[in-house]
Amino acid sequence: MQKSARKQADFILALDQGTTSSRAILFDRDGKVAGRGQEEVTPLFPSPGHVEQDPNQLWLTTLSSTRKAIDAVGAAPREISAIGLTNQRETTIIWDRHTGVPVTNAVVWQSRITSPECARLKALGHEPLIREKTGLVLDPYFSATKISWILDQSPALRQRAENGDLCFGTVDSFLLWRLTAGQVHATDVTNASRTLLWNLHEGAWDQELLKIFRVPQAMLPEVKPSSGLFGMTDRKWFGEELPITGIAGDQQAATFGQQCFTPGLVKNTYGTGCFVVMNTGSSIVPSKYGLLATAGWKMSGQTTFALEGAIFAAGAVIQWLRDGLQIIQQASDSEQLASRVSDNGGVYLVPAFVGLGAPYWDAEARGAIYGLTRGATKEHVCRAALESIVLQTRDVVESMTCDSGLSIPELRVDGGATANNLLMQMQADILGIPVQRPQILETTALGAAYLAGLASGFWPQLADLSHHWHVDRVFEPRISVDHRETWYAGWKKAIERTRS
Numbered sequence: 001m002q003k004s005a006r007k008q009a010d011f012i013l014a015l016d017q018g019t020t021s022s023r024a025i026l027f028d029r030d031g032k033v034a035g036r037g038q039e040e041v042t043p044l045f046p047s048p049g050h051v052e053q054d055p056n057q058l059w060l061t062t063l064s065s066t067r068k069a070i071d072a073v074g075a076a077p078r079e080i081s082a083i084g085l086t087n088q089r090e091t092t093i094i095w096d097r098h099t100g101v102p103v104t105n106a107v108v109w110q111s112r113i114t115s116p117e118c119a120r121l122k123a124l125g126h127e128p129l130i131r132e133k134t135g136l137v138l139d140p141y142f143s144a145t146k147i148s149w150i151l152d153q154s155p156a157l158r159q160r161a162e163n164g165d166l167c168f169g170t171v172d173s174f175l176l177w178r179l180t181a182g183q184v185h186a187t188d189v190t191n192a193s194r195t196l197l198w199n200l201h202e203g204a205w206d207q208e209l210l211k212i213f214r215v216p217q218a219m220l221p222e223v224k225p226s227s228g229l230f231g232m233t234d235r236k237w238f239g240e241e242l243p244i245t246g247i248a249g250d251q252q253a254a255t256f257g258q259q260c261f262t263p264g265l266v267k268n269t270y271g272t273g274c275f276v277v278m279n280t281g282s283s284i285v286p287s288k289y290g291l292l293a294t295a296g297w298k299m300s301g302q303t304t305f306a307l308e309g310a311i312f313a314a315g316a317v318i319q320w321l322r323d324g325l326q327i328i329q330q331a332s333d334s335e336q337l338a339s340r341v342s343d344n345g346g347v348y349l350v351p352a353f354v355g356l357g358a359p360y361w362d363a364e365a366r367g368a369i370y371g372l373t374r375g376a377t378k379e380h381v382c383r384a385a386l387e388s389i390v391l392q393t394r395d396v397v398e399s400m401t402c403d404s405g406l407s408i409p410e411l412r413v414d415g416g417a418t419a420n421n422l423l424m425q426m427q428a429d430i431l432g433i434p435v436q437r438p439q440i441l442e443t444t445a446l447g448a449a450y451l452a453g454l455a456s457g458f459w460p461q462l463a464d465l466s467h468h469w470h471v472d473r474v475f476e477p478r479i480s481v482d483h484r485e486t487w488y489a490g491w492k493k494a495i496e497r498t499r500s
């Protein structure tokens, strides 16, 4: 890499391959969006509870959104200092090492197809060891059982994996492989830490876990720091070779993009799901209250760890109001509809569409609506749907406070649903702390850009980033403690009734 020439370049390109879309954003030196491209991706539901995506679509939409972003700016590729990659995490792809062709569709993080395998491993008593080594819980959400589920499709596949003819990767790893035309099979620590195969304490693939999950070591990617050179793009994609110098899973990237650089700072991203992440510095905080210990990022030889509460259904509830119940036409209508009533009228909605994630980890629970009376209206249901997002967040923030022993002074927010002012106000009300919405909501992509730009020299040091973060609006809590706790007590009752 010609570092000095690249330092002079004008942009960092961030590629954000998410659950619902692939996005590409060019950021300038002030961390502002210079141009963007976005393409939707299609979820496939082959059987109840199972979710897949076509890996080729993830790749092609990444390429086409990149071209859109570059065209929007009219930038020449040589004006791009480096590329940062961020991705929906845990989603599992296996491809042929020689041809690059995926052997099946991607098994998406939301898929529950491996519930029986998780139950089998729990019955064998493996859960405490797995939890201790990985910081995670034994749940179909993570990659390990998805890998073995794919390999169990045929003995020939398993044999090819054992012979070293197949590669496993999360979405970052697959895109990196394609961008480098098959030259690099790698991932970063944050993505590795979501597989259930990564020993968080040792920072290495764990032989005992590989055996428990029946995953051949020969198919695993090399694991690198989140900020540093991963490889060069093949000239055929953008007309010249560009260095890929940052990779992180999307929630860790958003934490970095929100500049949660000091222990105790917390962000929440409101997308399809909701992911609350707290920086815990150099300490791995094992959770007693249903959260995950995970890698935050690794740079300059140092790993920063994090505590995370993963909530599976957030914006997905609003999509259901639109596509399932059809009581709104677009997600943003939810704000107006819910505002027509002053409270939930006693209605609570628990959106356990794919079970419950943090802090309950109940794969078998399914969604329910409680408290319906003859006076309940679609406005109440819509309000209860929005409330379910902030109430789930409160569950996680309570666990985080207990686990970390730190009181959380404020919540930094980002993601598509933060455009909803009522949602943000309710979030401040139920937590009793200020909610800070920054001007740039594309913090996931920004975090990937920061990781890449710090490695390429585009931004010489972390301190150069501090003037990029500007608040758009602060939502202060406005309700009494009594009101807050009565509201929350109703939710806890609804949750208890829903658990399997």
Ligand SMILES: Nc1ncnc2c1ncn2[C@@H]1O[C@H](COP(=O)(O)OP(=O)(O)O)[C@@H](O)[C@H]1O
Pocket: 018, 019, 020, 021, 270, 271, 272, 273, 314, 315, 316, 317, 318, 319, 331, 332, 333, 334, 335, 415, 416, 417, 418, 419, 420, 423
């Ligand atoms: N104004 C809004 N009010 C409530 N939810 C919204 C609003 N705008 C978008 N959403 C929800 O936010 C999600 C999209 O956010 P995004 O950050 O793009 O998600 P992802 O990264 O998971 O693809 C969708 O699930 C959508 O229902």
Ligand SMILES: O=P(O)(O)OC[C@H](O)CO
Pocket: 017, 018, 019, 020, 087, 088, 089, 090, 109, 249, 250, 251, 271, 272, 273, 310
């Ligand atoms: O693509 P998103 O934004 O829905 O994020 C998905 C998470 O990474 C799943 O762990």
